[in-house]
Amino acid sequence: MKTIGKRLYLGLCFLFLYAPIAILIIFSFIESKNRATFTGFTFKWYQALFHNDLIMRSLWNTLLVAVTASILATLFGTIAAVGISGMRKRMRSAMMNVTYLPVINPEIITGISTMLLFVYLKEVLHLELGFFTVLIAHITFCLPYVILNVLPKLRQMDPSLYEAALDLGCGPFKAFIKVVVPEILPGIASGFLMSFTFSLDDFIITYFTSGSSFSTLPVTIYSMTRMKINPQINALSTLMFLFVLVLLLLMNIRKKGHQSTARRRA
Amino acid sequence: MKGKKALALPYVVWSIAFVLIPLALVLFFSFTDKEGNFTFENILKIGKYSSIFVKSINLAVIATLICFLIGYPLAYIISRSREHVQRNMLLLIMLPMWMNFLLRTYGWMTLLENEGIINKLLSLIGLGPFQMINTQGAVVLGMVYNYLPFMVLPLYSILVKIDKSIIEAAQDLGANGFKVLIRILLPMSLPGIISGVTMVFVPSVSTFIISRMLGGGSNMLIGDLIETQFLGGNYNPYLGSALSLVLMVVMLLIMAVMNSLEEDDMEGMLV
Numbered sequence: 001m002k003t004i005g006k007r008l009y010l011g012l013c014f015l016f017l018y019a020p021i022a023i024l025i026i027f028s029f030i031e032s033k034n035r036a037t038f039t040g041f042t043f044k045w046y047q048a049l050f051h052n053d054l055i056m057r058s059l060w061n062t063l064l065v066a067v068t069a070s071i072l073a074t075l076f077g078t079i080a081a082v083g084i085s086g087m088r089k090r091m092r093s094a095m096m097n098v099t100y101l102p103v104i105n106p107e108i109i110t111g112i113s114t115m116l117l118f119v120y121l122k123e124v125l126h127l128e129l130g131f132f133t134v135l136i137a138h139i140t141f142c143l144p145y146v147i148l149n150v151l152p153k154l155r156q157m158d159p160s161l162y163e164a165a166l167d168l169g170c171g172p173f174k175a176f177i178k179v180v181v182p183e184i185l186p187g188i189a190s191g192f193l194m195s196f197t198f199s200l201d202d203f204i205i206t207y208f209t210s211g212s213s214f215s216t217l218p219v220t221i222y223s224m225t226r227m228k229i230n231p232q233i234n235a236l237s238t239l240m241f242l243f244v245l246v247l248l249l250l251m252n253i254r255k256k257g258h259q260s261t262a263r264r265r266a
Numbered sequence: 267m268k269g270k271k272a273l274a275l276p277y278v279v280w281s282i283a284f285v286l287i288p289l290a291l292v293l294f295f296s297f298t299d300k301e302g303n304f305t306f307e308n309i310l311k312i313g314k315y316s317s318i319f320v321k322s323i324n325l326a327v328i329a330t331l332i333c334f335l336i337g338y339p340l341a342y343i344i345s346r347s348r349e350h351v352q353r354n355m356l357l358l359i360m361l362p363m364w365m366n367f368l369l370r371t372y373g374w375m376t377l378l379e380n381e382g383i384i385n386k387l388l389s390l391i392g393l394g395p396f397q398m399i400n401t402q403g404a405v406v407l408g409m410v411y412n413y414l415p416f417m418v419l420p421l422y423s424i425l426v427k428i429d430k431s432i433i434e435a436a437q438d439l440g441a442n443g444f445k446v447l448i449r450i451l452l453p454m455s456l457p458g459i460i461s462g463v464t465m466v467f468v469p470s471v472s473t474f475i476i477s478r479m480l481g482g483g484s485n486m487l488i489g490d491l492i493e494t495q496f497l498g499g500n501y502n503p504y505l506g507s508a509l510s511l512v513l514m515v516v517m518l519l520i521m522a523v524m525n526s527l528e529e530d531d532m533e534g535m536l537v
Binding site for chain 2: 020
């Protein structure tokens, strides 16, 4: 009896989580535009989606921003983390407070404050809002995640490893690449992945910093939902859901593979 | 490793330029009028909007509470399942989070509409139609839906660490289910509760998308009010900054209270 109750509860929770997604997927294959009637099966919304220049351009912009911002934030953040770990306690905790600011601040505050700066810069330097302002904003909100992932790894590392490499004749740069980077690589990798997914998914900060001529996919989706009925959104949601599902399954299978090889080795 | 801290210099400069200066600008604009003179007018004007502040906090508190009530049993059930079941269920909870929240909220628009699926199904059994979209309830539902994983994940990660034998010991000593919950589970999971509550409350209270998509025009929240000052028809960054400043102060106060709760508990545990 108890397990039935548990299963029912889990079932209801997952129904709640997946109902809106299921609805979007179903409607992406239905011909009628007003969502009141179920008429005929169709792929036409998918065709329309792929011929929608605005969406395709936004998708490209999104990928461009996410790849550039996450790579730059990872490089920049890793170096910053090494620097922060070398600071004295007071300086370090001051720096950590600044690092936490974008993480705990509501996104809308980060968005409008950065927008204020960019609007000011536009007047002074004639820097138009667009790709570069979005890129700067994305690097800024990704940096804390890289630093917060890399710092614990640096703390776990034995500092004498680096010193040993120096004693054995490595230059500081070579010692860093050969000894420190492999030790902190898991932190760098998860910092990069978090940056990439947050950048890909970000709406609020991009919305305030992109200006009128540049738009990423979430911003375009937002302007489409303002027009209420547009079945292309359903098709887009279905494709994104499939993409995420496949990605997660692949990651899971890879992880399982790792575990079984590890077990075999043991 | 001397000279290492110099590596942080570019980051220090970057943070000053793109984190601290923007926040300083918010502060500056809050106390400035259109001619650039110092003024308290923006801050004083906020009194007019106090009902919107109250409404935002109110709805966010309700949403956080519902997230907790749904999320705690869910996290507990997951944490007591077999290991591979745990992993699969966590994946199922995280999967929707990877889809853009605009799309998920759009899905709810489809469900809740007057001509939507839920009303259709209800009419089959002779009920309704009910007005669901463009209500406060729909806004709360959107918040709960979008931020429930933020509650479940921290709760799960703390509940999974609680040793089964502690619960069994309490039961052996005569505690019933309710007592186990009140005396053992809740106190031991307090850090998870605090981070879950913060992670749901902060985005809920400052949202402007959910209220606009599911609440229609009549359910304006503080986030919407700020957004319209910057990107709406009447561009007014002065009032917008003042509103943001007040929102930030309210948040910091709430977070300070939350943090002190946790510290008190830590001391209590040590003594």
